[in-house]
Amino acid sequence: MANSFAARIFTTLSDLQPNMANLKVIGIVIGKTDVKGFPDRKNIGSERYTFSFTIRDSPAHFVNAASWGNEDYIKSLSDSFRVGDCVIIENPLIQRKEIEREEKFSPATPSNCKLLLSENHSTVKVCSSYEVDTKLLSLIHLPVKESHDYYSLGDIVANGHSLNGRIINVLAAVKSVGEPKYFTTSDRRKGQRCEVRLYDETESSFAMTCWDNESILLAQSWMPRETVIFASDVRINFDKFRNCMTATIISKTIITTNPDTPEANILLNFIRENKETNVLDDEIDSYFKESINLSTIVDVYTVEQLKGKALKNEGKADPSYGILYAYISTLNIDDETTKVVRNRCSSCGYVVNEASNMCTTCNKNSLDFKSVFLSFHVLIDLTDHTGTLHSCSLTGSVAEETLGCMFVLSHRARSGLKISVLSCKLADPTEASRNLSGQKHV
Ligand SMILES: *[C@@H]1O[C@H](CO)[C@@H](O)[C@H](O)[C@H]1NC(C)=O
Ligand SMILES: *[C@@H]1O[C@H](CO)[C@@H](O)[C@H](O)[C@H]1NC(C)=O
Ligand SMILES: *[C@@H]1O[C@H](CO)[C@@H](O)[C@H](O)[C@H]1NC(C)=O
Ligand SMILES: CC(=O)N[C@H]1CO[C@H](CO)[C@@H](O)[C@@H]1O
Numbered sequence: 001m002a003n004s005f006a007a008r009i010f011t012t013l014s015d016l017q018p019n020m021a022n023l024k025v026i027g028i029v030i031g032k033t034d035v036k037g038f039p040d041r042k043n044i045g046s047e048r049y050t051f052s053f054t055i056r057d058s059p060a061h062f063v064n065a066a067s068w069g070n071e072d073y074i075k076s077l078s079d080s081f082r083v084g085d086c087v088i089i090e091n092p093l094i095q096r097k098e099i100e101r102e103e104k105f106s107p108a109t110p111s112n113c114k115l116l117l118s119e120n121h122s123t124v125k126v127c128s129s130y131e132v133d134t135k136l137l138s139l140i141h142l143p144v145k146e147s148h149d150y151y152s153l154g155d156i157v158a159n160g161h162s163l164n165g166r167i168i169n170v171l172a173a174v175k176s177v178g179e180p181k182y183f184t185t186s187d188r189r190k191g192q193r194c195e196v197r198l199y200d201e202t203e204s205s206f207a208m209t210c211w212d213n214e215s216i217l218l219a220q221s222w223m224p225r226e227t228v229i230f231a232s233d234v235r236i237n238f239d240k241f242r243n244c245m246t247a248t249i250i251s252k253t254i255i256t257t258n259p260d261t262p263e264a265n266i267l268l269n270f271i272r273e274n275k276e277t278n279v280l281d282d283e284i285d286s287y288f289k290e291s292i293n294l295s296t297i298v299d300v301y302t303v304e305q306l307k308g309k310a311l312k313n314e315g316k317a318d319p320s321y322g323i324l325y326a327y328i329s330t331l332n333i334d335d336e337t338t339k340v341v342r343n344r345c346s347s348c349g350y351v352v353n354e355a356s357n358m359c360t361t362c363n364k365n366s367l368d369f370k371s372v373f374l375s376f377h378v379l380i381d382l383t384d385h386t387g388t389l390h391s392c393s394l395t396g397s398v399a400e401e402t403l404g405c406m407f408v409l410s411h412r413a414r415s416g417l418k419i420s421v422l423s424c425k426l427a428d429p430t431e432a433s434r435n436l437s438g439q440k441h442v
Pocket of ligand 2: 034035182192
């Protein structure tokens with residue numbers, strides 16, 4: 001019933017011709033931009049607002065729509081629907097598309113037309129999902145590019161600088177979705193940013209950045225280690241600051257969440273099979289995070305207790321946190337035989353092999369391009385009245401913050417214990433003795 005009804009009154013997107021009038025189209029919203037304001041040239045001092053979106057009504061057909069108008073109209077229209085909604089548009093203006101101009105900032109579409117919506121002539125109605133043909137709803141899981149037309153993350157890293165600035169398609173799983181950060185730019189514009197970490201069979205972690213609210217909102221709906229995305233037309237850049245390749249969602253990008261394609265299903269199987277065994281990866285990732293809340297750490301340990309804990313915890317990957325009152329008994333930065341500065345891999349954070357300059361952690365099977373960054377790597381001993389922890393390493397930003405700081409106990413295999421000391425401050429002697437006198441071992 002819904003089908004024949006639809007066939008009778010809606011013009012399909014494939015039938016659109018420039019200047020057609022009085023028509024109605026229906027489609028799933030597969031992409032959408034944020035609202036932007038521009039100074040109105042005809043009306044000095046005032047602003048015109050715009051946003052655009054992309055609708056699809058069949059596997060082969062989708063079209064861009066844009067609306068211009070005053071702030072209230074554009075904002076309320078934009079707020080009335082999201083990516084994944086089905087909309088009915090009445091009386092849009094059908095314009096011929098100037099391909100080059102249009103596709104510089106908007107998604108590439110197979111249509112030679114675009115829709116223009118105006119407050120006075122057009123209406124947009126959002127349909128509830130049970131009103132909608134399931135065939136239409138299933139289009140949301142169909143990428144807008146051929147299902148095999150994408151780079152793996154490993155390909156991107158391998159191609160390195162040669163992909164800088166290129167716009168390509170990516171199929172990957174979501175590893176983590178960061179908190180959105182809001183800021184004001186130096187010219188007083190509001191901005192926002194959210195970083196998503198992706199992974200696949202070839203790379204354990206790859207950053208993708210969202211700069212607009214619509215894609216941030218979409219990203220917030222993704223489930224780490226469950227969602228797969230096909231991102232068409234993302235921009236690839238070499239991030240000089242972090243010394244690695246990254247992806248950025250731009251206004252041309254269309255993201256298909258949980259694509260229904262053979263390639264995506266293979267990736268989905270991979271992430272399901274590797275769900276439990278990726279603890280190590282997460283530990284590597286934590287190298288990049290500064291997210292441990294120090295004020296939640298309250299347990300006090302002695303060196304002896306830590307060593308005992310190491311024996312008990314052998315084989316367990318879960319970290320535990322605590323406070324150690326100790327002094328640095330060895331801080332050897334003059335020793336020529338141990339290097340105090342090392343290269344770390346930009347993608348995974350692990351120290352790379354000195355001889356080959358290759359990361360053996362995330363780049364096991366090829367001699368691909370892999371960028372590195374320098375980090376401090378100082379070995380120290382920590383001593384209290386119960387004993388000494390030898391060869392703890394004082395690394396990275398920690399050392400940079402002049403013992404601000406993070407220590408990683410090295411020789412993980414030998415001791416079965418990895419200690420991260422997240423902050424290192426001079427202890428108040430009274431506090432230290434009080435806390436320690438409460439301990440059985442004293
Ligand atoms: C919309 O219609 C009103 C009233 O007819 C008119 O004043 C206004 O200029 C029109 N707006 C546009 C953008 O055409
Ligand atoms: C994005 O969202 C933030 C927070 O809700 C808001 O302050 C900002 O104006 C939004 N920006 C745009 C362009 O919609
Ligand atoms: C850190 O933990 C403390 C104590 O649980 C809490 O009050 C505080 O809000 C936390 N801070 C952050 C940034 O989560
Ligand atoms: C980490 C810790 O237990 N700190 C305690 C040490 O002792 C002082 C004074 O008794 C307490 O206020 C701290 O909470």
